[in-house]
Amino acid sequence: MGSVADPAVTPELRREVELLLYRQADCLDNRQWQGFIDLFTPDGIYWMPASPEQTSGDGVPSIFYEDRNLMTVRMKRLNHPHAWSQKTEWGTSHIVGNIVIDSHDPARGDVTVRSRFHIMEFRTDASRHFAGSYVHHLTSTADGYRIKLQRVDMVNGQGPYDYVLQAWV
Amino acid sequence: MAATTDLTKLVQPDRVHRSAYTDPAIFELEMERIFHKVWTYVGHESQVKNTGDYWTVLIGRQPMIMVRHGDGSVRVLHNRCPHRGAMLCGNRLGSAPDGFTCSYHSWQFHTDGSLKAIPLERGYKGTRFETGAADAAMRNMKPAARVANYRGFVFASLAADGPSLEEWLGPAKIAFDDICDRAPKGEVEVVPNCFRVVQQSNWKIFLENQLDALHPAVTHESTGKAAYEVELEFEERHEKAPLSYHFLSAFSTTPIPKWDDFQTLNYSNGHSILTGYMGLRPSDPDTLAYEETLRQAYGEKRMEEILAVNIHHVLCYPGLSVQPPLQQLRAVRPLTVDKTLTEIWHFRLKGAPEAIYRRALGYYNLVNSPSTLVNADDLWNFWKCHQGLASDGGDWVSFHRNAGQDHVQGNLTTSVIGTSEAPMRNQFSAWGAYMGGT
Structure with a gap:
């Protein structure tokens, strides 16, 4: 949290990072799956650990551990007319807040951002709630900041799942 | 309907009556006649490597504990304190190398479920729970009737009688x-x-x-x-x-x-x-x-x-x-x-x-x-x-x-x-x- 006063964390940087997180949430809520994927670097990873103690998703069980190839499988499935379980009324609303820039390396263009999320999902006449923390490891590219690694820890992630998760959280 | 129906009539060689899936009374009978009798997979022995390591698991309606005992065997016990009935383990998994202690009145048990200590034991003098008295064995945690381990995969049955695990698996x-x-x-x-x-x-x-x-x-x-x-x-x-x-x-x-x-x-x-x-x-x-x-x-x-x-x-x-x-x-x-x-x-x-x-x-x-x-x-x-x-x-x-x-x-x-x-x-x-x- 000491980095809050870091002079490298300018209001412009803070605003740019916030807008990226809002844009990602917007992609999910509007089913802009390709837009979501495009926010990742070519080697970017979306990771939801199986347990909070995990420090890497490599070679260990994860709820999600997807590179852009696997993200593309998920997107293509969601878009397929016979993704049967996706054809019911379904929608999500993401709220992202408490955004804190944890570290910023202007020389490398790397930024680490912590935030909290709360999601309401509506599906087959029922609502589910998911909440937890995001950590975005961003890097500066010609297109602006992009995600090298996004870690998603849900506070209710280790409980039994009533049904499953079909899209990214 | 379940109590009065001949359940075998619900099952014909090529079709099954829908109530077998939807009748809550039949579900209760399934618990009693199937899940409380058959061999249930409770876990793998490598889940509980050290003495006192445990995982909780459901067998039918029964909350159970799979635990590694001091002699190296894996035990399966009812997750219930014999005193007032509280579950002994509220967590899904954990380690109790010194045995289980009830969070309600501090009754203590070894990892095979046998009684280790009752606080203020003199209060039981002259009762059926006194050491050596008629119900003293009921001061232990109740074990599953049978436990069997096949190549590291641990099963338990709540029925004392029945085929052995290997016979049952065939x-x-x-x-x-x-x-x-x-x-x-x-x-x-x-x-x-x-x-x-x-x-x-x-x-x-x-x-x-x-x-x-x-x-x-x-x-x-x-x-x-x-x-x-x-x-x-x-x-x-x-x-x-x-x-x-x-x-x-x-x-x-x-x-x-x-x-x-x-x-x-x-x-x-x-x-x-x-x-x-x-x-x-x-x-x-x-x-x-x-x-x-x-x-x-x-x-x-x-x-x-x-x-x-x-x-x-x-x-x-x-x-x-x-x-x-x-x-x-x-x-x-x-x-x-x-x-x-x-x-x-x-x-x-x-x-x-x-x-x-x-x-x-x-x-x-x-x-x-x-x-x-x-x-x-x-x-x-x-x-x-x-x-x-x-x-x-x-x-x-x-x-x-x-x-x-x-x-x-x-x-x-x-x-x-x-x-x-x-x-x-x-x-x-x-x-x-x-x-x-x-």
Whole structure:
């Protein structure tokens, strides 16, 4: 949290990072799956650990551990007319807040951002709630900041799942 | 209706009455007559490595504890303090090397469930709970009536009488032989992560789906096609997609008629086997390196025997679905008539290269995790099945496909074709026997 006063964390940087997180949430809520994927670097990873103690998703069980190839499988499935379980009324609303820039390396263009999320999902006449923390490891590219690694820890992630998760959280 | 109906009339050779899935009274009888009698998989011994390590688990209606005792054995105990009935372990897992202490009045127990200490014990003087008195044995935690361990897989039965675990499993014990034999060291180790997914449907609907060879091409078409398209993108880049993509694309690249080439083998007690279809013996460097470790451990002939075992699923009815070559299993814990918990585990083959573990991990993450690209559409079907069966739109569930055409030899029924509904008929044959009390 000491980095809050870091002079490298300018209001412009803070605003740019916030807008990226809002844009990602917007992609999910509007089913802009390709837009979501495009926010990742070519080697970017979306990771939801199986347990909070995990420090890497490599070679260990994860709820999600997807590179852009696997993200593309998920997107293509969601878009397929016979993704049967996706054809019911379904929608999500993401709220992202408490955004804190944890570290910023202007020389490398790397930024680490912590935030909290709360999601309401509506599906087959029922609502589910998911909440937890995001950590975005961003890097500066010609297109602006992009995600090298996004870690998603849900506070209710280790409980039994009533049904499953079909899209990214 | 259950109390007064002859339950065996609900099960006919080619169809089953819907109330078997939807009547809460029948569900209660299933708990009593099936789940409280059969052998239930409680866990793998490597989940509890050290004295006092424990996991809690449900057997039918009973909250139980699987714990490592000081003598090295794995014990299965009712999770209940004999004093006022509180559960002793409120957590799913933990370590109690000094035994269990009740958080209510501090009764203490050894890891075999025997009483260790009662605070202020003099208060029991002259009562039936006094040491040496009539009910003194009831001061111990109640153990499961029987516990058995087959190659590290621990089962418990709440019935004192009945067939031994191996007798009960019969040929289905190949589930554990196949997975263990595939390890160069002949045994497996659990990866201590349990994914838990709740299905909004009766438990039997899940079991029927496990060996249903007709559904994958229909239900999983979207995922199969998506994975296949991305496999092609890899090829265009002159790269090779990881084998885990093949686990998914097989749903789409295996046309429906091809599923008839597979077989189901159906045994006593409702157990059954679906033969393999994924071609899990590719000739990539990882597989060849793995084969070399097997060759060194077992010799060429035995290695070929082990790798020739071609199984996709083994169903140990009513509570366990094992995928030996993929090193994972799903345990079925019915919660209510329309709600079923599945507990999903995977294993490492001891002595096998890391790449072989990662292959299993790919399947575990993509197919069996809560973000499953596959089971999402299964669970949707299960829920829709349960909703339909709870309606008055019809009374019977059809299992007519190839009824009367399968090959019967003693206790083995071999499906005439892969999509025969033989496994479902076999499951209900066992169900009728359990429920009818015969």
